[in-house]
Amino acid sequence: MEYLEFELPIKDLEQQLQKCKVIGEESDVDVSETCAQIEKKLTDTKKEIYKNLSPWQRVQLSRHPDRPYTLDYIRAICGDSFLELHGDRSFKDDKAMIGGLGKIGDQSFMFIGQQKGYNTKTRQYRNFGMANPEGYRKALRLMKSAEKFGIPVVTLLDTPGAYPGLEAEERGQGEAIARNILEMIRLKVPVITIVIGEGASGGALGIGVGDRVLMLENTWYSVISPESCSSILWHSWEYKEQAAKALKLTASDMKKLKLVDEIIKEPLGGAHRNREKTFKTVSNAILKNYEALKNLSPKDLVSQRMEKYVQMGVYKG
Template sequence: MEYLEFELPIKELEEQLDKCQIIGKESDVDVTETCKQIEKKLAETKKEIYKNLTAWQRVQLSRHPNRPYTLDHIKALCGDSWLELHGDRNVKDDKAMIGGLGKIGDQSYMFIGQQKGYNTKTRQYRNFGMSNPEGYRKALRLMKSAEKFGIPVVTLIDTPGAYPGLEAEERGQGEAIARNILEMTRLKVPIITVIIGEGASGGALGIGVGDKVLMLENTWYSVISPESCSSILWRSWEYKEQAAEALKLTAKDMKRMKLVDQIIKEPLGGAHTDREKTFIAVRDAIVSSYEELKNLSPKQLVKQRMEKYEHMGVFKD
């Protein structure tokens, strides 16, 4: 189990509890009462820490190395029905963007999302979840296939941003993301978007236009990461915590500003502390969202989606 800096008091208490239990097993000393006291203090500490998380601490939780990634969610949701599809039919298969068909119950969905790696080797293989233009073009190809066969689309967002390399720009990174945003606004099937980790910049928006946009509790969604914002405004990463607060990037902020439709509650301590509970919550939210959308005609879907995004923000003529 890996602990973040603000979780160190929890780590200390859990270590004390482990030692206490070991003493109880290996000796004749009755430590039942001591263990109960430590357990009580541990529960109170957890509640206190996770009840008062700052924006930066939620950003840290969204990046926790044990947090379930896109493929973890898809495999938990679909089981053996998951069939991954590859390639943009133009350049190559982008490993940072995955997609394919799967079933939740009896309903088929087209799943699309960014995939990060679990260790150094797989992180390089997945390009740290940062897609190239061909990844967004693959995503669009799969969305168009879903539209052709009347299959709803589910997108899972978890990216620090689109890949910013020179070769990505040469192959039309900006155009690929803009094209996806345009095409998603007029796709004639339901689109359900779930932010399961980081939702940064155009990299997230490239698969982020949805009829229903859902956010897990300890995730973030913003035009820029706190570190990058800090480096632009203060010429240093030291002010990332201030930047995180100023950006209003948490799920609560997004819901208050009506930029997302629903917050999916996570287990105490984050999605990684109880994966099964998280997967069930995400599944229920997807199924519930689809139930609201499935009876709308293609024309109604597009009209409602366009109106939703037209009403975002504050402006003057």
């Protein structure tokens, strides 16, 4: 288990607890009372740290290397029923954007999301979760297939942004994202969007237009990352914590601004601390929101989705 800087007091207590248990196992000394005291202190410390997280600390948690990624959620939720689909039928298969059909119980869904890597090799293979235009075109192809067969769509957002390379721009990165936003607004099937990690810029919005938009508790959703914002405004990354606070990018901020519909609570310490519980919570949230949408006609779905996004923000003539 890796620990972030603000989690170091937890690390020290967990190490003390482990040593205490080892002493009890290897000797005749009764350490049960000492272990109980350490466990209580550990629980109190966790509650104190995690209930007072700053926006920047939540950004750090959203990027935790042990945090589950899109394929982890899909495989846990769907089991063997998941069938991954590949390619945009135009250029190639983008490994940073994954999608396919899967079932939760008896209900089929089209799952689409950005996939990051677990180590240096897989991060390069997945391009660090930064999709090229062909990734967004693959996502759109899968959404239109789902629409054709009346299958609801679930998108999982976790990207530092769309790939900003020259070749991506040459192949129409901006057009691909804009096209997805337009087509998602008009999809005639329910669309449930969940931010499971980083929701950065148009890279996230390219698969982020939904009837219901949910955020896990320790995730962020913003037009720009704190580091990039700091770099533009102060010409340095040193002010990233200040930028994170100013951007209002946390789940609670987004809920207050009515830009997302629901916050999915995470286990104490983050999704990576209890993966199974997180997967179950996300699965339940998908089913609950689908139940609220499944009886709406295609016309009502599109009309309500358009109205939802028209109401966002403030406009003064």
